[in-house]
Amino acid sequence: MSRGCITLVTDFGTSDPYVAAMKGVALSINPELTLVDVSHDVGPHDIAEAAYVLRGVLHYYPAGTIHVVVVDPGVGSERRILAAQVDDQIVLAPDNGFLDLLLDGEQPGRLVNVTNTEYFHHPVSLTFHGRDVFGPVAAHLTLGVDLCEMGHDVDEYVKAEAGMPHRTDEGIEGAVIHVDRFGNLVTNIPKELLRELGDEVRVQVGGEEIVGVDRIYADVPEGHLLALIGSTGMLELSANQVSAADVLGVGRRTTVQVVRDE
Amino acid sequence: MSRGCITLVTDFGTSDPYVAAMKGVALSINPELTLVDVSHDVGPHDIAEAAYVLRGVLHYYPAGTIHVVVVDPGVGSERRILAAQVDDQIVLAPDNGFLDLLLDGEQPGRLVNVTNTEYFHHPVSLTFHGRDVFGPVAAHLTLGVDLCEMGHDVDEYVKAEAGMPHRTDEGIEGAVIHVDRFGNLVTNIPKELLRELGDEVRVQVGGEEIVGVDRIYADVPEGHLLALIGSTGMLELSANQVSAADVLGVGRRTTVQVVRDE
C-alpha cells in the first residue's frame, strides 16, 4: 500500500509558521505520508488563482491523493468545509466558490460536508482551520478512512460570485487570474469558450488591443504583445522575450475583453 | 518504527544551494527521513524571529522530531552547538541566545553540548556548520543515536542579550519580531505579560497610538489599526483589510511600547 500523498495550495506564504504547523499535525497522524507544496503564493483570498494553480497539477498525481486548499477568507464563520471526489483524486476545500471555479460548475463524483470533529485537531481554533481541520482530516484520509466517515453527502457547493468569464454582446469578458514568473498573464477564459467567437477576435486589456489568438512568439517582434492558449488551456497574454505584465502595467484581476473582429 | 523527521529553520533563503546541501548530507545518513522546511526567510542573524517561527510549530510534530535551527552569526567561533530536549521534541541550535528566546528562560528537559565529531561531516568547514554539523547530527539522532552520544550534558545556555520584552515605569517595552505575509506585526510581548498591566492599555508604535487590545477586525473601519492577541499568544498589530506594516511604515525590530491607559 502507498504511503499516501497530500498536496497543499494556500495563501499563507512561506515565511510564516502556518504551513509547517499544518504539516506537523498531518505527520503526527501519518508519519509515512508524502507532502507536496503546490503553491503558497496564491494572492490573499484569491480563490480564482487557487483554482488555476490546482487545475495545473490535479490529474498528474497518484490516485487517492488528497489536495488541500486553504484559501479561506471565511474561516471562523459558518462556511462549510467540503471533500470532493474528482475522478480518482480528492479535493478538500472551504465551500466558498473555489470548487465552482475548479470544476467549471460540473458535479464532482462525490461531495461530503466535513463535520466529524473526531478527525479534527483539538482544541479547534477560530482562525486556523488549516492546522486544526484541513491538515488532520487530509492525513486521516491518506490512512484509508472513508469519505463517508468525515460527514454526510451533500448535493451542492456554493457558486462563485466572481472569477468566471461571461458572454457580452460583443464577445467575452474575463479577467487575469495569475501572473507567472515570466510575466505572462493567464486569464480565466478557456479555449472552448473562446472558440465560440470564431477565429477572428481581438483581445483588449490595459488599454491595448491584440489582434488574433494562438500565434506563436516568433510571429511578433521582440517586446510585442501576443495572445495564445497556454499549457493549461486558458487564454494567455504574453510578450515576446519580455514580461507582458510590465509592458501592459497590469496584474491579477485586470479585466480582459475578447471581441469579434468584424 | 517511524522513518524520522527533521524540520529546518534558517536564514539561508531558498535561492542558494545551502539548504539543499544540508538535506543531502542528512539523506546520505538516513535516506528514509522526512524533511520539512519551516522557514528559510528568517531575517539574517535574527534569532528572535527564528524563535517565534519555531514556537509556532514545535508542539505539532511527532514525538522525537529533530528541529534544526541554523541562524548562526557566530559560526566558526567558539560558540557551542546545543541539543535540547523540549518535552518530546529535540531542538538543535547554536548557543547564541536562541534557546533563551524559545524557552522564555525555562530549563529544557535535557541539554547537551554537541561535541562528538564522529557524527559530523568531514572535513568540517569553518563557515558552513549547517551542512557539516547540524545536518549530520540531526540525521544520526533520527536513527536513534542517543543524545548522550553527541557530547556531554550541560546546565546552562547563553542568555539572549536582546529580543526579550521588559517592564518599564509606564508599562512594557517590546519589539516587532516578525512581519507576516499580510503585513501584520507580531511582537515579542506575550499575553501573560500584557495581562499584568490590566485591561486598559494603549500601544505606541511608529508614532501612532492604538487604544485597547484584543478587539476584532470588525471593530475598526477599513484601513484602521488595531491590537490583538495572535494565534501564537503574542501581541500583534494589524490593520483592517490592509497591511499594518505599510500603514505604519515600520518593520522588524521596531520598538513597541504598551502603557497603562490612565
Next chain:
Amino acid sequence: MSRGCITLVTDFGTSDPYVAAMKGVALSINPELTLVDVSHDVGPHDIAEAAYVLRGVLHYYPAGTIHVVVVDPGVGSERRILAAQVDDQIVLAPDNGFLDLLLDGEQPGRLVNVTNTEYFHHPVSLTFHGRDVFGPVAAHLTLGVDLCEMGHDVDEYVKAEAGMPHRTDEGIEGAVIHVDRFGNLVTNIPKELLRELGDEVRVQVGGEEIVGVDRIYADVPEGHLLALIGSTGMLELSANQVSAADVLGVGRRTTVQVVRDE
C-alpha cells in the same frame, strides 16, 4: 533498498503549478521517492547559475540520486536531453551547454541521449518537457531502470557559448553568476584559475577596484568591499556587514576583471 531521491533545479519559480506538476508525474511512477527542491529561482534561462547551484549540492547526496535540471530555453526544438553519470550521481539536463559549465569541460563517466519515449509521460507537450520527459524519466531511473534503457550512449555534449571565464592579456575576465541572499556576488572564476595569476591581484567590477584576494571580513571596515574564495571554491565579492550587490549596484552577468597587481 532505498526509496530513491530526485533533486530539482529549475527557473520555474514557486508560484506557478509547473514544479508540482513535475512532482506529481514522478510520484505517480514511484510513490516512495524523496523529492528535494534545490532552487527554482535560477534566473530565467541562466544555465551558468544553474550549474553553480547544482555544484554546491551534487556530491552531498546519496549514491544514485537523480539531479534534474530544467533550465531549458530550447524546449520544443531539436536540442537533446542528456543523462550524465557524474561519479555516483546522475544528472538529467537539456544539452544546451549546462553540462559543460557543470563539469568544467570534463567528461562524465557516462553520457546517454535520452530518446526512449516509453519512459515519457504522454501526450508529450511541445512546451513542458519538465513534466512530460524529465520528471518521468527521473522517476523511472530511481526505480532501477538502467541508463542504457533510456537511449544510446553519446560522446559529446554541447559546449557553453558563454559563462566560462577566460584569460586576457592582463589576467582573467569572468562574470557574476549568482547573487546570494546576503548580497555576495559569486563569480565563475575558480580558485585554481586565480592562482595562475600569482598572489598579487586586483579585482575590477562595477567601476570599483578591490586590491588582493582571500582576505577575511574583519580586514576591512564596515561597508567596505573585499574579494575572497567562497565555500564552493569560486571568487566572491563581498562587503563587510552589507550587501556587495547594493554597494556596487551590480548583479548577475556583470563582468569581473582580475588583473595582476604590478
